[in-house]
Amino acid sequence: MPYKILLKSRLYMLLAATAIASAITNPVPTLAAAGTNATDAPAKNGIRITMNGKEFQAKSAPFVDHGTIYLPLRDVGELLGTLVSWNGSAKTVTMNYPDLKVKLEYGSLQAMVNGKQFSLNAPLRMVDGRLFVPLRFFSEATGADVKWEDSIKTVNITKEDDFIKAQPWSSVWLNRKTSDLYMARDEQSPAIHVGKLDTEIQGDVSFHDGLNQGGNTVLTIVDHYGDSRSHYDVYGLLIRGNKIVAQKKANYEKRYEPNTTYFQVYDPNGWIEYTVLTDGKIVTIFNNQGKVVKEYDLPKLSGTDDVFSVLAVGEDYLVVRPNQSGLLTLIDLKDHSTVVLADKLLTGKDLEYARNHKDPYPGDTLSYAGDMGHGVLDFYYASPFNGKEQRSVRLTYERPSYEDERKALPKGRSIKELASVCTPKTISSIEMQDGDMMYVPLIGANEKDKDSIRTVCSILQKFAAKGVEETLPYDSPQTFFHGMYVNFTEGESISMYQYGGKLALGSAFGGKTMILDDHQSVQDFNRLKVVPTSTFQPNPVHIGKKVHFKGNIGGYKESEPLIISWAPDLNKYSSQDPDRSLVIFTGTMKFGSYDVQFTMPAYGKAADGKMKLLQPGKGTIKISNGSYGNVESTSIELLPESK
Known part of the structure; x- marks a missing residue:
C-alpha cells in the first residue's frame, strides 16, 4: 500500500497622588546603599503572606531587611494580579495594571508612578541572582492595604479586586463589575482599555x-x-x-x-x-x-x-x-448536504452510545483533526469504552461532493515505485522539522543539495527493499510533526519519521506503517537536519560603519527577496506602534542563502512606508524573505555614529 501524505465602578483606580506619596515616603529603616548586589542572602525568617485571608505560596521565601519586606518580582506580579517585568539591559522594573504604570531603576531611590516621580526609602535588591522588590510599595500602589503582624511574622494584604486575570503571566484583565476589558501588548507595555x-x-x-x-x-x-x-x-x-x-x-x-x-x-x-x-x-x-x-x-x-x-x-x-443533540455535524457548502458524522464514522456500541446517552451531556466524542485536501477530512475519536486508555484513533471521512475530483487524481504510486524514480530531478523539495523547529529544506533545483537528496532516495530504496509493515499504536500527537516530508515533482508526497531506533513512513498517527530497521539510515536521517543560521559582524556596531551578514534561513527559490530589519528592545518603542521593525537593507537570496555587506544606516523604513530614525541601544536584527518560511533573529547593540 502507498504510504503518503498530502501536504497542503472600579475599586482599583490608582491611589491619589497624596496617598501614594504617603505610602512611599513613610519613614522606615533602609539600606545605606541603594540597589546593591547581595553576596549573602538576608535571613529567611519564616514570613507568611496572606491575600484577603488566604495564604500566598511564594516561589521564593520573602525576607525582611532593615524593616522592609522583600518578595521576588515575579511573585509580586502573581500576588497582586499585575504584569511585572525586569529589563536586564536597562536595569529597570516595570509593573503594569489597569490605569497604573510603575517604573523603577535598579540602584535608584526614585520611582515613576503614572509619569510622576516619587522618592523611595527601600531599594530593589538582587539576591543570589534573583530580583527582590519592596512588597509594601508595590501593593499599596495597586490600592491594597498592607498590615504587618510582628508576633506571627505575617503580612496581611487586603485588596478589593474586581479584576479577573486568567494566569499570572496573562496580559488581559476583565472587570467583573463593569465588564471593562484591558489588555497589554507585552510585559513592559501599559494596560489599555479596549472596550467592554x-x-x-x-x-x-x-x-x-x-x-x-x-x-x-x-x-x-x-x-x-x-x-x-x-x-x-x-x-x-x-x-x-x-x-x-x-x-x-x-x-x-x-x-x-x-x-x-x-x-x-x-x-x-x-x-x-x-x-x-x-x-x-x-x-x-x-x-x-x-x-x-x-x-x-x-x-x-x-x-x-x-x-x-x-x-x-x-x-x-x-x-x-x-x-x-451533541452530534458532530458536517455542513457541506459544495453540495448543500448535512452529515451527522457519527453515522458515517462509528459503528456498534460506539454509535449506540453517541446516539442515546444523555449524561453528563448528549452526543459523541468526535473532534476535528484536519483537512487533508480533495474533500478528505480527518477526525479524532476517543471511545468511552476504552476505560483508562485515553488514546484517540484518527478516522477519515471522504466528502461525496469531491468524489469526481478524487477519481481524477493520479493514482498514488507505491513506495517501491517512488523509490525507483527518486533522484534530485524528480524531487521538488524535502522539508524537515522537529515540532515548531523548521530546518533548512533541500531543493531539487539547488545543485548544493543534490548529494543530500540522493541520501534521502537511498533511504527510500532501503524501505522498498527491506521495509516491514507493522501495526503501531494509534496516537494523537501532542505537538507538531517531527520528521521529514519528501515532495516529488509530480505532486506526490511521502512522510518519514523516527520511531524509536528505527524509521517509519507516514504521519505518526499509528496504524499500519512501514518500518525500516537500519542504523545507518537513522544516522543519515538525523544528519540531514540543518538549523537555519545567521551571523552578524561586528557586534556592537556603530551607525555609519560597514556590517557583514551571512547565513541561510532556508528558501525554495533560486532568487527571492532578502529583507533585513532592525527592532529596538521593548522599552524603546511605543506600544501603540503596529510594528516596531525598520527595514535597513533589501537584496536577494539564493535558496535562502545570503552573504551581504553594507553600511549601517541611520534611518529605516517603517511598516507605513515612512523613514524613521534608528534609536541606538540593544535590539534585534531580523532576516526574512518577507512572505513565508523561517525568520532568523540576532541580538545586537546599535551604537551612535562615531565621530
Whole structure:
C-alpha cells in the first residue's frame, strides 16, 4: 500500500497622588546603599503572606531587611494580579495594571508612578541572582492595604479586586463589575482599555488566549454559571488597534467546546487568512482588515433550530456541533448536504452510545483533526469504552461532493515505485522539522543539495527493499510533526519519521506503517537536519560603519527577496506602534542563502512606508524573505555614529 501524505465602578483606580506619596515616603529603616548586589542572602525568617485571608505560596521565601519586606518580582506580579517585568539591559522594573504604570531603576531611590516621580526609602535588591522588590510599595500602589503582624511574622494584604486575570503571566484583565476589558501588548507595555462586554458577568470566568492574526486579535471569554454550573456564556471579541470592533455572545448548556477563531484558504499567491466569530447561530467571517466578508446561518443551513459550537471552517464546509443533540455535524457548502458524522464514522456500541446517552451531556466524542485536501477530512475519536486508555484513533471521512475530483487524481504510486524514480530531478523539495523547529529544506533545483537528496532516495530504496509493515499504536500527537516530508515533482508526497531506533513512513498517527530497521539510515536521517543560521559582524556596531551578514534561513527559490530589519528592545518603542521593525537593507537570496555587506544606516523604513530614525541601544536584527518560511533573529547593540 502507498504510504503518503498530502501536504497542503472600579475599586482599583490608582491611589491619589497624596496617598501614594504617603505610602512611599513613610519613614522606615533602609539600606545605606541603594540597589546593591547581595553576596549573602538576608535571613529567611519564616514570613507568611496572606491575600484577603488566604495564604500566598511564594516561589521564593520573602525576607525582611532593615524593616522592609522583600518578595521576588515575579511573585509580586502573581500576588497582586499585575504584569511585572525586569529589563536586564536597562536595569529597570516595570509593573503594569489597569490605569497604573510603575517604573523603577535598579540602584535608584526614585520611582515613576503614572509619569510622576516619587522618592523611595527601600531599594530593589538582587539576591543570589534573583530580583527582590519592596512588597509594601508595590501593593499599596495597586490600592491594597498592607498590615504587618510582628508576633506571627505575617503580612496581611487586603485588596478589593474586581479584576479577573486568567494566569499570572496573562496580559488581559476583565472587570467583573463593569465588564471593562484591558489588555497589554507585552510585559513592559501599559494596560489599555479596549472596550467592554455587552453584558454582565455571572459566574466563574476563564479566558482562551487571544489569537493574533494579521491586524486581528481574537479573545474568547467564558462565563460559567448556574446552580448546577451547566450554563456557558461565551464571548468572542475581535480587537483591532486596541479597540473591540466586534463581539459575539453564544449560550451553551452542559457542554462547551472552544469555537474556532481562524482558518486559511490556499491561493497560488499565498495563503489567505480569515478570522471567525459566532453567536452560536450565525458564523461571521472577517478578513485581515477586520471587515465582514461572509456570514453563515447555521439553523438555516442545517435545518436544525439550535445553537452550535463551531469547530472548523473551511472554504466550502463547516464542522459544527448542535448543542441539543451533541452530534458532530458536517455542513457541506459544495453540495448543500448535512452529515451527522457519527453515522458515517462509528459503528456498534460506539454509535449506540453517541446516539442515546444523555449524561453528563448528549452526543459523541468526535473532534476535528484536519483537512487533508480533495474533500478528505480527518477526525479524532476517543471511545468511552476504552476505560483508562485515553488514546484517540484518527478516522477519515471522504466528502461525496469531491468524489469526481478524487477519481481524477493520479493514482498514488507505491513506495517501491517512488523509490525507483527518486533522484534530485524528480524531487521538488524535502522539508524537515522537529515540532515548531523548521530546518533548512533541500531543493531539487539547488545543485548544493543534490548529494543530500540522493541520501534521502537511498533511504527510500532501503524501505522498498527491506521495509516491514507493522501495526503501531494509534496516537494523537501532542505537538507538531517531527520528521521529514519528501515532495516529488509530480505532486506526490511521502512522510518519514523516527520511531524509536528505527524509521517509519507516514504521519505518526499509528496504524499500519512501514518500518525500516537500519542504523545507518537513522544516522543519515538525523544528519540531514540543518538549523537555519545567521551571523552578524561586528557586534556592537556603530551607525555609519560597514556590517557583514551571512547565513541561510532556508528558501525554495533560486532568487527571492532578502529583507533585513532592525527592532529596538521593548522599552524603546511605543506600544501603540503596529510594528516596531525598520527595514535597513533589501537584496536577494539564493535558496535562502545570503552573504551581504553594507553600511549601517541611520534611518529605516517603517511598516507605513515612512523613514524613521534608528534609536541606538540593544535590539534585534531580523532576516526574512518577507512572505513565508523561517525568520532568523540576532541580538545586537546599535551604537551612535562615531565621530
